Amino acid sequence: xxxxxEAKAMEERMIADLPWLAPSGALVLVAVVAVVLAVIxxxxxxxxxxxxxxxxxxxxxxLAGWVWLDRGFEAVMExxxxxxxxxxxxxxxxxxxxxxxxxxxxxxxxxxDREGEFYAVLTATSLAGVMLGAxxxxxxxxxxxxxxxxxxxxxxxxxxxSTRSNEASLKYYIYGTVAGAMMAYGLSWWFGLxxxxxxxxxxxxxxxxxxxxxxxxxxxxxxxxxxKAALVxxxxxxxxxxxxxxxxxxxYLSVLPKIxxxxxxxxxxxxxxPDDAAGWSTAIAxxxxxxxxxxxxAALPQRNVVRLLAYSSIAQSGYLVMGVAALAxxxxxxxxxxxxxxxxxxxxxxxxxxxxxxxRERGSVDLAAFRGLGRVHPWWTAALVVSFLSLLGLxxxxxxxxxxxxxxxxxxxxxxxxxxxxxxNTVISLYYYLRVIGPAVLPGEDSPPHEPIPAARxxxxxxxxxxxxxxATVGLGVVAGPFLDLANQATALxxx
Amino acid sequence: MPLLTLSIAFPLxxxxxxxxxxxxxxxxxxxxxxxxxxxxxxxxxxxxxxxDSGLGxxxxxxxxWIPGLDVAWRVAVDGMSLALxxxxxxxxxxxxxxxxxxxPMTRAAAALLLLLEGSTLAFFLAQDFFLFxxxxxxxxxxxYFLIALWGEEERRYAAIKFxxxxxxxxxxxxxxxxxxxxxxxxxxxxxxxxAQEKPLAGAGLGASLVFLAFFVxxxxxxxxVPFHTWLPAAHVEAPTAGSVLLxxxxxxxxxxxxxxxxxxxxxxxxxxxxxxxxxxxxVSAIYGALVALAQRDLKRLVxxxxxxxxxxxxxxxxxxAAAGVSARGRELAIDGAVLQMVAHGIVTGALFFIxxxxxxxxxxxxxxxxxxxxxxxxxxxxxxxxxxxxxxGLPGLAQFPAELQIFLGTFDVWPAVxxxxxxxxxxxxxxxxxxxxRAFLGETEERWLRLPDLGARELVALVPLxxxxxxxxxxxxxxxxxxxxxxxxxxxxx
Numbered sequence: 001x002x003x004x005x006e007a008k009a010m011e012e013r014m015i016a017d018l019p020w021l022a023p024s025g026a027l028v029l030v031a032v033v034a035v036v037l038a039v040i041x042x043x044x045x046x047x048x049x050x051x052x053x054x055x056x057x058x059x060x061x062x063l064a065g066w067v068w069l070d071r072g073f074e075a076v077m078e079x080x081x082x083x084x085x086x087x088x089x090x091x092x093x094x095x096x097x098x099x100x101x102x103x104x105x106x107x108x109x110x111x112x113d114r115e116g117e118f119y120a121v122l123t124a125t126s127l128a129g130v131m132l133g134a135x136x137x138x139x140x141x142x143x144x145x146x147x148x149x150x151x152x153x154x155x156x157x158x159x160x161x162s163t164r165s166n167e168a169s170l171k172y173y174i175y176g177t178v179a180g181a182m183m184a185y186g187l188s189w190w191f192g193l194x195x196x197x198x199x200x201x202x203x204x205x206x207x208x209x210x211x212x213x214x215x216x217x218x219x220x221x222x223x224x225x226x227x228k229a230a231l232v233x234x235x236x237x238x239x240x241x242x243x244x245x246x247x248x249x250x251x252y253l254s255v256l257p258k259i260x261x262x263x264x265x266x267x268x269x270x271x272x273x274p275d276d277a278a279g280w281s282t283a284i285a286x287x288x289x290x291x292x293x294x295x296x297x298a299a300l301p302q303r304n305v306v307r308l309l310a311y312s313s314i315a316q317s318g319y320l321v322m323g324v325a326a327l328a329x330x331x332x333x334x335x336x337x338x339x340x341x342x343x344x345x346x347x348x349x350x351x352x353x354x355x356x357x358x359x360r361e362r363g364s365v366d367l368a369a370f371r372g373l374g375r376v377h378p379w380w381t382a383a384l385v386v387s388f389l390s391l392l393g394l395x396x397x398x399x400x401x402x403x404x405x406x407x408x409x410x411x412x413x414x415x416x417x418x419x420x421x422x423x424x425n426t427v428i429s430l431y432y433y434l435r436v437i438g439p440a441v442l443p444g445e446d447s448p449p450h451e452p453i454p455a456a457r458x459x460x461x462x463x464x465x466x467x468x469x470x471x472a473t474v475g476l477g478v479v480a481g482p483f484l485d486l487a488n489q490a491t492a493l494x495x496x
Numbered sequence: 497m498p499l500l501t502l503s504i505a506f507p508l509x510x511x512x513x514x515x516x517x518x519x520x521x522x523x524x525x526x527x528x529x530x531x532x533x534x535x536x537x538x539x540x541x542x543x544x545x546x547x548d549s550g551l552g553x554x555x556x557x558x559x560x561w562i563p564g565l566d567v568a569w570r571v572a573v574d575g576m577s578l579a580l581x582x583x584x585x586x587x588x589x590x591x592x593x594x595x596x597x598x599x600p601m602t603r604a605a606a607a608l609l610l611l612l613e614g615s616t617l618a619f620f621l622a623q624d625f626f627l628f629x630x631x632x633x634x635x636x637x638x639x640y641f642l643i644a645l646w647g648e649e650e651r652r653y654a655a656i657k658f659x660x661x662x663x664x665x666x667x668x669x670x671x672x673x674x675x676x677x678x679x680x681x682x683x684x685x686x687x688x689x690x691a692q693e694k695p696l697a698g699a700g701l702g703a704s705l706v707f708l709a710f711f712v713x714x715x716x717x718x719x720x721v722p723f724h725t726w727l728p729a730a731h732v733e734a735p736t737a738g739s740v741l742l743x744x745x746x747x748x749x750x751x752x753x754x755x756x757x758x759x760x761x762x763x764x765x766x767x768x769x770x771x772x773x774x775x776x777x778x779v780s781a782i783y784g785a786l787v788a789l790a791q792r793d794l795k796r797l798v799x800x801x802x803x804x805x806x807x808x809x810x811x812x813x814x815x816x817a818a819a820g821v822s823a824r825g826r827e828l829a830i831d832g833a834v835l836q837m838v839a840h841g842i843v844t845g846a847l848f849f850i851x852x853x854x855x856x857x858x859x860x861x862x863x864x865x866x867x868x869x870x871x872x873x874x875x876x877x878x879x880x881x882x883x884x885x886x887x888x889g890l891p892g893l894a895q896f897p898a899e900l901q902i903f904l905g906t907f908d909v910w911p912a913v914x915x916x917x918x919x920x921x922x923x924x925x926x927x928x929x930x931x932x933x934r935a936f937l938g939e940t941e942e943r944w945l946r947l948p949d950l951g952a953r954e955l956v957a958l959v960p961l962x963x964x965x966x967x968x969x970x971x972x973x974x975x976x977x978x979x980x981x982x983x984x985x986x987x988x989x990x
Contacts, residue, residue, distance in 0.1 A: 394637060395630035408674045419674075423667040430663055434656060442644050442652070481562040488564060 010078065017076035020083040023063040023091045024130055030056030031123040038116020047106065049116035053123050054102040060126075061095025064088045073492060079198055080137035082267065085490030087134035089338050090263045097255050097345050098126045103465030104349075104356050105248035109158075118158055122252070125151030129260035132228075136199045136271060138187040141264065145183065145224055148257055149176040155252065156245040168244025175227065175237040183224025189217035190272060199271040207277035214278050221268065222287075228261030231321060232291040235314045239298075242310040247359055250306060251352035254313040259341045262317070266324045266337055276328040285325035285410075285418050292318025292425040299432045305355055305365045308432055309348070312391060315429060316344055319422055322406040326413035331491065336409040339487040340402035343390070343476050347399050350387035350469035354380050357462060373440040381440050383470040388433045390473045393426055398476035405484070498557045499546075500571040500621050503539040503581070506532045507588075507614035514606035525606035529592045532610055536617065537585040540578075547578055549977055552984025553623065553688055562626070565677075566684040570624035575979045576755060576834045580620045580748055582978075583841045586964065587744040588613045590845065591737035594852075594957040597646040605646065609737075612638035616745055620752060625673045625685040632669070635746060636662045639738070646735040654733035661726035665716030669753070672709035675702070676761065691760045699768040707765035710757050711773070718750030718806050721780040731799035736852025739795065743802050744845035748837045751809045755833070759817050760985050766817040774818070774906070774913050777810030782916070785923035789930075794861040795851040797931065798844065801887060804920050805840045805895070809833045811917055812902035816986055821909040826986055829905025834979045836898035839886075839968055843894055846883045846961040850876075853954055854935075857947045863931055868940030873949045877936050879962050884928040886965045889921050893969035897976075 002010070018025070030053060037049045065088075073084040081087075102119060109115045128147035135141040153176065157169025193209040194202030206214060227234040242250035269280050295315030302308035323337025355365055357380055362369040374381040390399035403426070410419040476483055510532025514525050548554060556572040573581070588609070597605040612635055619631035636659060644655035677683050679695035679702075696703040716723040731739050758766050766773075784803030791797035812833030816826045853876065854869070855861045870877035886893035899921065907914040950958070968975055 389637065395626075395633050400630075400633075404670070404674070407671065408678065411671070411674050412678055416671075416675075419671055423671060426667055427660070427664050430660060434659065438644070438652070438656075441641070481560075481564065484562055484564045 014077055017074070019071055020067055020074050020076045021081070022067060023060040023088075023095070024127060026056060026060045026063055027123055027127040027130065030060070031120050031127065034116065034120035034123055038114075038120060041116065043111065043113075043115070046115040047110065049119045050102050050106045053119040054099040056123065057095045057098035057102070057126065059095075060130075061092040061099075064091035064095065075136065079200070080140050081131075081134045082136045083134060085492050086263060086267060086334070086338065087130070089342075089486065089490040090133040090260065091130050093259065093342055093345055094126050094129050094256055097349060098122065098252075100349050100353075100465045100468060101248055101252040101256075103461045103468075104251055104353055105246070107360065107459035107462045108246060108248055108356070113160075114158075118155065121151050121154050125155065125252075126256065129256050132260045133263040133267070135264065136267065137197050138190060138199065138202070139197045141268065142180075142184050142187055145180055145228070145264075148228065148260065149173075149180055152176070152249075152253055152257055155249045156241055158246055158249065162244075164244040165246065166244075168241045171237055171244075172241045179224050179227035179234060182220050186217045186220025186223070189213060190221065193217065194272070199268060202272045203274050206272055207274065211278065214273075218269075218273065218278060218280060221272075222265070222284075225261045225265045225268070226287070228257045229265065229321065230258055230291075230314050230317050231287050232294045232314065232318075235291070235294065235317075238314055239307045239310040242313075243304065243306050247306065247352065247356045247365075250310070251349055251356070254309070254348050254352065255345045258313070258317060259320075259345065262320055262324065262337065262341065265321070266327060266334060269324070270328060281325055281328045281413070284321060285415050288318045288321045288325050289418060289421045290318070291315070291321065292422060296425050296428045296432075299429070302432065303367050305358075305367060305370065305436060308436065309351060309355065312429070312432070313348060315425065316348070316391065318425070319403060319406055320344060322410050322415075322418060322422065325418065326406075326409035326415060328413070329415075330409050330413035332405070332409040332412050334491040335484065335487040336402075336405035338490045339405050339480075339484055342483060342487070343398035343402040343473075346469050346472035346476055347387050347390040347397070350383055350466065350473050351391065353462065353466035353469055354384045354387065357466065360462075367435065367439065370436055370440045372443065375443070380466070383466055384440055385437050386470055387473055388437050390477070392429055392433045396474075396477045398473050398480070401477050401480045401484070405487075499539045499543045500555060500573065501557050501569070503536045503543070503585075504571070504614050504618045504621065506536040506539070507610040507617065511607045511610035511614065514603050514610060517603050519603070522600050525603045526592070526595065526601040529601060529606040529609055530589065533585060533589045533592055533613060536613065537589060540581055540585055543573060544578060544582065544978070547573065547978065549575065549980060553691075556623065556688070561624075565626070566682070566686060567626040568624055568686070569627065570686060570688070571618070571621040571627070572623045572688065573621060574984060576752065576985065577620050579834060579838050579975055579978050580745075580752060580841075581617055583748070583838050584613065584616050584620060584745050586960070587741060587841060587845045588616075590849075590957045590961060591740050594737050594740075594849065594953060596642060596735045596737045605642075608638050608641050608645075612642065612741065616749075619749055623687045625677060625687055625690075628687065629666070629670060629673060632666055632749065633663075635749070636666065639742065639746065642738045643730060643734045647733040647738065648735075649733070650729070651733045654729040657726050658730040661716055661723075665713040665723075667713075668709035669713035672706045672713070672757070675706045675709070687756070687761075694761055694763065696762055697764055699765045703762060703765045704768070707758060707762045707769065710753065710762070711769075714750040714753040714758070715776075716750070717753070718747060718810065719780075719803065720750075720776050720807070720810055721783050721803065724780070724784075724803050727803065728796060728799050731802070731848075732793070732795050736848060736856075739799075739848040739852070740845045743799070743848055744841040747802060747806055748841060751806065751813065751833070751837055754810070754813050755830070755985055759813060759830075763817065763986075766814075767819050770814045770818040771910070774811050774814035774910060777807045777814060778913055778917055779807070780804070780810065781807030781920040782923070785920040785927070789923055789927040792863050794854065794863055794931065794935070795848065797863075797927065798847040798851055801847075801924060801927075802840070802844055804924060805836065805844070805887075807920070808899055808902050808917065809836050809840070811906055811913060812836065815902070815906040815909050815913075818909045821905070825905045825908025827905075827980075828901045828908070830986055831976060831979050832898050832901025832903075832905055835972065835975055836895065836902060838975050838979075839894035839898045839965070842961050842964050842968070843883060843886045846879075846958060846965065847887060849954070849958045849961070850880050850883055853950065853958075858944060863934045866935040867944065868936070868938050869944060869947070870936045871940045872945055872947045875949050875955075879950075879958055880936065881932060882962050883965065884932055886969065888925040888928045891969070892966075894965040894972075896969055897972035
């Protein structure tokens with residue numbers, strides 16, 4: 001039992017730790033105020049909530065920068081949270097990406113029922129992502145994962161009148177609950193074998209556990225995080241959920257929970273199983289290979305661009321997780337993951353932004369809706385070409401530098417076979433990425449005669465979000481230096 | 497003044513300018529395209545004036561880019577780079593003078609041509625692997641759109657095939673680059689340092705795998721049989737100027753890479769595999785000639801002769817890498833190979849123009865349907881005859897000194913290979929003479945009697961290339977004076 005002076009000292013330590021939690025605190029405040037604003041403002045003024053939430057996300061990102069520069073890295077709250085390069089980079093990324101998502105969502109949601117609440121839920125979900133990436137304690141890990149799932153589930157089902165939206169939401173919920181329960185079960189084994197909820201204590205004891213228990217419990221934990229990151233074989237929910245959810249939510253799900261899940265994986269595995277105990281690196285490498293292959297092959301026949309992007313994002317998870325697979329053997333693994341995550345977020349949000357714009361104007365996300373886009377909307381088309389070529393990994397776009405980084409990490413970690421696997425997958429992916437770009441750019445004799453398509457008002461907000469992402473997609477690649485430096489510094493993890 | 501950087505920057509800036517022009521300025525895109533290309537040419541001519549053929553790599557321009565990876569904007573020239581960069585600007589100016597797509601040239605056409613020119617020059621001038629790879633892939637995207645937008649009937653299929661094959665080639669190159677840079681003392685993308693350090697010396701498994709990765713990529717680009725199947729489709733379906741640039745410039749990226757990376761950075765592995773590679777080159781040379789012999793379509797015929805001529809380049813490079821070659825033979829082989837790249841670029845560029853011109857007039861390139869073209873079109877016929885003779889290697893024209901040097905160098909180490917390669921020359925001579933006889937001499941059919949001879953725009957594109965083919969044939973020192981500094985490629989320090 002803790003004595004009163006000890007408890008007092010602990011409280012003081014925790015209060016002194018609060019500045020490191022400024023970004024998370026800001027998100028809590030933003031969410032609470034957003035709920036209040038959503039209730040008191042009339043429906044036509046709900047745009048204020050959107051502005052508040054978008055601004056709040058940007059402030060959280062800025063606070064992450066402040067903590068990084070002014071406070072430095074620290075394990076806070078008695079070691080349950082790691083505020084270090086990895087989690088701060090994630091916070092910054094989630095802040096910016098969250099604000100962009102609001103920009104994508106606002107034109108679609110304006111004037112709908114409960115618009116303000118949507119933004120509040122989005123903020124809470126972002127907060128859960130931030131926590132998941134910083135958690136160094138299995139209880140906090142489980143709570144963050146549950147909150148992340150809950151928020152995603154509510155946003156997916158936002159279109160209450162749409163059966164597809166409801167079905168997607170339910171599917172997400174059931175899958176998520178089962179995966180979360182499996183992870184909680186695995187964590188309870190870790191608690192038993194490791195004797196603590198703190199991951200570093202677990203890491204001291206777990207490697208000595210019986211191999212069977214060790215492998216089984218670790219596999220269960222990976223299920224929960226792999227589900228968030230849409231890793232094979234936990235990916236089945238992805239296409240249906242993206243397709244049924246409101247498009248901006250699909251964009252959000254393809255970026256935020258996925259990256260948070262991968263960051264958590266990159267933190268939890270080396271902490272709980274130091275020195276590649278139980279050979280988890282190889283297991284993750286195999287998962288990476290399977291994920292990229294399944295995603296790419298399944299994307300080939302898709303004619304619905306959202307489903308195509310869903311499978312593409314599964315494939316991208318496969319490339320991203322190469323960074324996790326490499327990090328035990330190579331110090332390039334973690335920087336590769338961080339840089340690629342940033343590049344992927346910009347690229348995938350840009351791709352989704354174009355799809356959102358096309359869906360608003362043409363009412364469809366079928367491949368046919370993209371025919372002849374270049375004539376009517378040269379700028380959208382430019383963003384489409386840039387983002388899809390970046391997903392393919394062509395230089396000098398950011399997706400290329402990301403692939404360069406993960407390939408380098410894999411080869412450096414002695415997993416050249418995985419890099420070769422990724423190369424074959426990249427070739428496969430050319431087919432479906434070109435299937436969207438081709439008809440959009442090339443005037444086709446096979447396409448139906450051009451019905452004059454009215455250039456609908458897309459809303460300046462959407463255009464701004466699209467512009468930011470497209471510029472970032474190119475800029476992060478051409479001026480990769482500072483971002484690679486940032487990714488390198490993000491690997492200065494705090495140990496305790 | 498950073499001349500090399502400017503030579504790349506002019507076309508790229510021109511591309512951006514052309515893309516952003518207001519639509520109503522219909523004549524501006526062509527003016528911008530030609531203007532930027534000429535400025536770029538001027539900077540390269542100025543570089544030529546400053547070039548010291550006694551040195552290897554020189555005139556280095558460097559600026560930091562991604563310091564963490566030791567990636568920098570590094571451009572420099574040696575003899576091979578300068579010769580190919582000059583070839584590039586000549587063919588681009590000719591291609592732009594002729595134009596692609598609808599006339600007057602559209603903004604998109606001007607922008608894509610300039611993007612292609614800038615990235616091609618960046619590829620030949622790059623001395624940093626990051627820039628090298630970026631340029632390699634950007635040319636791919638620009639060429640994909642040129643074929644897909646303004647090619648012939650099967651353009652979509654040909655464009656995707658081109659994209660796919662080149663991507664399949666470029667990704668192993670990327671893995672090779674990563675492996676090489678990880679092996680260097682301090683990880684670097686600096687190609688000059690890697691060429692001097694040769695981090696993967698020896699011919700162990702690692703070096704062999706990296707060698708193979710690069711070789712496959714460059715073999716697809718060159719193309720070497722059996723990696724050639726993309727070439728006929730892309731060359732035949734591309735618009736005329738696209739085929740000119742594809743065959744004249746882009747194919748050289750393959751053999752350039754073979755010399756720059758495989759030969760220069762992995763000499764031990766190359767030495768080990770020199771004979772098999774020479775044999776692949778031999779197969780390409782003979783196979784290309786034989787398949788060309790069977791063609792009725794003039795454009796397709798020219799496309800297959802490219803496989804034949806690039807086969808000689810591969811033989812020359814392999815001979816220069818071989819173990820038993822004498823210093824003199826090595827010099828002859830490598831200089832001949834580089835000279836052949838330049839000569840083939842000029843001659844094949846001219847040949848694709850020739851095939852395009854007749855298709856634009858007669859609506860066909862079928863050698864069996866055309867006849868007696870010399871009578872209605874004497875200028876066209878004469879220029880064609882010169883180009884045909886140049887391509888079959890007649891002395892006094894561009895390809896003769898190049899092929900002679902390659903054969904002499906190869907004879908030094910593998911007499912049998914050199915002898916068999918001569919068979920290719922006999923077949924090409926036969927096929928060009930047959931083509932000349934079928935389509936240009938003899939009775940003129942009624943329907944071809946009123947075909948107009950070449951117009952000003954066509955003459956501006958074609959005549960300089962023919963003139964260069966003659967000049968290089970009569971006075972090969974014109975190019976050899978630059979190229980011979982490439983002695984540093986085969987091991988001599990710069």
